Amino acid sequence: MRFVFKTTYDQDINLLKHEGYVRSYGILLVLALVAPLLLDEFYTGELTHIFAFAVCGLGLMIATGFTGLVSLGHAAFMGIGAYAHGYFLKLGVPWVFSVVLAVMLTASIGTLFAIPVLRMTGLYLAIATLAFAIICEEVFTGWKSVTRGTDGMFFEEIDLFGWIIEPGSLPFYYVLLILLVGTLLMTANLLRTPIGRAMIAIRDSEISAQSMGVNLARTKIIVFGISAAVTGLGGIMLAHKTTISAPDSYNILQSIALLLMIVVGGMGSIHGAVLGAAVVSVLPTIISIIKDWLPSLQDIHTLPTGVFGLVLIGFIILEPTGIYGMWRKFKLFVDVFPLYRRRTFKRQKAFLKTERMR
Amino acid sequence: MTAGAILEVTDLAVHFGGVRAVDGVSFHVMPGEVFTIVGPNGAGKTTVFNLISRIYDATTGSIAFHGEDITRAPAHRIAALGIARTFQNIELFEHATVLQNLLIGRHPHRRTNLVSELLFLPHVRRAERAHREKVEEVIDLLDLQSYRNQFIANLPYGIRKVVEIGRALCTEPTLLLLDEPSSGLSVEETEDVSFWIDDIKNDLGVTIIMVEHDMGLVADVSDRVMAMNEGKLLALGTPQEVQADEGVQRAYLGA
Numbered sequence: 001m002r003f004v005f006k007t008t009y010d011q012d013i014n015l016l017k018h019e020g021y022v023r024s025y026g027i028l029l030v031l032a033l034v035a036p037l038l039l040d041e042f043y044t045g046e047l048t049h050i051f052a053f054a055v056c057g058l059g060l061m062i063a064t065g066f067t068g069l070v071s072l073g074h075a076a077f078m079g080i081g082a083y084a085h086g087y088f089l090k091l092g093v094p095w096v097f098s099v100v101l102a103v104m105l106t107a108s109i110g111t112l113f114a115i116p117v118l119r120m121t122g123l124y125l126a127i128a129t130l131a132f133a134i135i136c137e138e139v140f141t142g143w144k145s146v147t148r149g150t151d152g153m154f155f156e157e158i159d160l161f162g163w164i165i166e167p168g169s170l171p172f173y174y175v176l177l178i179l180l181v182g183t184l185l186m187t188a189n190l191l192r193t194p195i196g197r198a199m200i201a202i203r204d205s206e207i208s209a210q211s212m213g214v215n216l217a218r219t220k221i222i223v224f225g226i227s228a229a230v231t232g233l234g235g236i237m238l239a240h241k242t243t244i245s246a247p248d249s250y251n252i253l254q255s256i257a258l259l260l261m262i263v264v265g266g267m268g269s270i271h272g273a274v275l276g277a278a279v280v281s282v283l284p285t286i287i288s289i290i291k292d293w294l295p296s297l298q299d300i301h302t303l304p305t306g307v308f309g310l311v312l313i314g315f316i317i318l319e320p321t322g323i324y325g326m327w328r329k330f331k332l333f334v335d336v337f338p339l340y341r342r343r344t345f346k347r348q349k350a351f352l353k354t355e356r357m358r
Numbered sequence: 359m360t361a362g363a364i365l366e367v368t369d370l371a372v373h374f375g376g377v378r379a380v381d382g383v384s385f386h387v388m389p390g391e392v393f394t395i396v397g398p399n400g401a402g403k404t405t406v407f408n409l410i411s412r413i414y415d416a417t418t419g420s421i422a423f424h425g426e427d428i429t430r431a432p433a434h435r436i437a438a439l440g441i442a443r444t445f446q447n448i449e450l451f452e453h454a455t456v457l458q459n460l461l462i463g464r465h466p467h468r469r470t471n472l473v474s475e476l477l478f479l480p481h482v483r484r485a486e487r488a489h490r491e492k493v494e495e496v497i498d499l500l501d502l503q504s505y506r507n508q509f510i511a512n513l514p515y516g517i518r519k520v521v522e523i524g525r526a527l528c529t530e531p532t533l534l535l536l537d538e539p540s541s542g543l544s545v546e547e548t549e550d551v552s553f554w555i556d557d558i559k560n561d562l563g564v565t566i567i568m569v570e571h572d573m574g575l576v577a578d579v580s581d582r583v584m585a586m587n588e589g590k591l592l593a594l595g596t597p598q599e600v601q602a603d604e605g606v607q608r609a610y611l612g613a
Contacts, residue, residue, distance in 0.1 A: 009486075009487050009490040009491070010483075010487070012457070012490070013483060013486050013487070013490070186476045186477075189475060189476055189477065189478040190475065190476060192478070192486070193470065193475035193478070193482060193486070194464070194465055194468040194470065194475065195472060195475055196475075197458065197461055197462045197465065198462070198465060200451060200453075200454060200458070200462075201451055201462045201465075204450075204451035204452060204453060204454070205449045205450075205451060207413065207445075207449060208445060208449035208450070208451075209462070210413070210433045210434055211411050211413075211433070211436065211437060211442070211443050212437055212442075212462050212463055212465050212466070212525070212529065213434055213435075213436075213437030213438050213465045213466035213529065214434055214462075214465055215432075215434040216434065222472060268453065341512070
């Protein structure tokens with residue numbers, strides 16, 4: 001059992017709270033840095049795929065996992081980010097500025113969408129986001145002069161101030177890694193400052209968040225804007241990884257995949273988004289390997305969708321806290337052995353919520 | 359208008375359809391006072407709280423705080439004005455630690471903006487340290503040291519009650535609304551609550567309005583008591599006066 005002797009408030013404020021953090025995240029960073037040198041091209045590609053997905057998942061996690069705003073249409077923001085970026089590139093905007101502009105545009109669309117919609121909560125909000133995603137998919141298909149419709153928009157190399165980076169190359173991996181780490185750090189910063197605490201307060205009890213001085217409408221709108229921006233960045237990363245942006249990459253199934261990601265990874269944690277992204281990226285590969293073993297499954301084209309659904313249901317029933325929740329339980333069990341209490345993670349039913357007042 | 363009153367409620371009423379939950383109540387609270395609202399179930403006590411903290415819109419009447427009309431102020435502004443409250447059934451953030459819950463109480467004192475928070479600029483760190491110092495003062499006052507890093511879900515009911523009072527104090531209020539601070543507590547814990555209330559009043563100089571059923575606690579800490587029934591004011595005076603009031607006795611005993 002570790003006992004951290006605290007002598008300054010900074011020890012609680014810092015992201016790396018004690019040497020254990022420095023060690024484990026240090027090792028993780030080194031592994032991420034040397035991975036493409038050790039792995040072959042296919043696995044490096046899979047890793048960049050995970051990075052892109054993880055950023056998309058983080059975007060949804062900010063809205064759904066931290067603030068409790070359920071969205072069934074976040075794939076739309078991936079699409080808006082990717083198409084805007086592609087369009088700006090075509091206009092000749094340098095790569096970095098194009099990314100920034102596209103992310104800002106996605107944030108503004110997210111904010112504008114949020115202003116009327118965030119009066120709704122729960123199921124109604126989910127349906128509104130679903131409708132938004134369907135409309136966006138139609139726009140992506142129909143607005144051919146910008147999106148090239150079902151032909152798709154192609155993303156070739158990244159032109160970083162004259163330095164040409166081919167997709168799948170070593171520098172490409174590092175560009176995506178930097179974007180992921182940057183997003184992770186910003187999200188972590190968000191959570192340790194007033195806005196992050198306000199988000200969690202809104203998720204757990206709107207009424208008491210309000211009486212603690214949180215402006216519900218404003219905070220929700222800001223959060224939705226941030227969430228859209230991050231998801232848009234993820235969409236840009238994914239478009240570069242797959243070199244193409246077509247409307248069917250932003251359909252309902254993609255939105256569900258994002259939701260699957262954060263539920264399987266672990267609701268309400270940054271780790272959850274990354275772990276979930278890993279699962280969602282790797283699952284299709286595993287399914288195709290299984291198909292090789294069992295040729296009778298070859299003809300079932302909907303197999304991935306079915307397996308995704310089963311995994312989602314399995315986690316909701318058996319482990320609602322996701323993979324990261326499992327890890328936290330295991331870690332606490334070891335940390336406080338033999339004093340572990342199951343109740344620590346037990347979800348409580350509060351029958352007397354003052355929410356009734358609404 | 360009563361001179362020097364911290365809170366002045368005039369002819370306050372709220373109607374939900376045909377139900378007159380609060381029906382023309384007027385009272386004022388002086389600075390440094392413990393003002394208790396008592397009454398049978400459904401008397402409209404908590405509704406008065408919800409009107410003051412602007413969760414409900416008043417149908418008629420007005421509420422003035424420090425002479426400023428807050429009858430139509432937005433609900434999230436109330437905390438910044440200096441009114442904090444607790445809830446009857448505890449509205450803590452359960453999936454967070456005591457420390458995180460108390461830090462949320464610092465929200466009205468947020469001076470940093472979104473961009474600087476995203477980048478965690480040095481002045482954000484300084485602000486966080488200052489928030490933490492304030493929180494530690496409250497932890498000290500309420501003896502919560504050993505619970506600092508515990509999750510709310512792991513804490514017994516009595517401690518949660520105290521944490522909720524602590525969270526309200528972290529907003530640095532001048533007026534504290536306590537909704538049944540002793541409900542669900544043991545006799546000993548109730549005694550503790552009466553000490554906290556004395557401390558909050560005397561050491562921090564916070565004015566307290568409290569809804570309470572435990573007459574022992576009411577008589578212990580209150581300066582003045584207001585009795586309500588069916589949305590109307592029955593009696594207002596010292597605890598002894600109100601307990602002796604015939605109308606109050608009739609409302610409670612149904613005689």
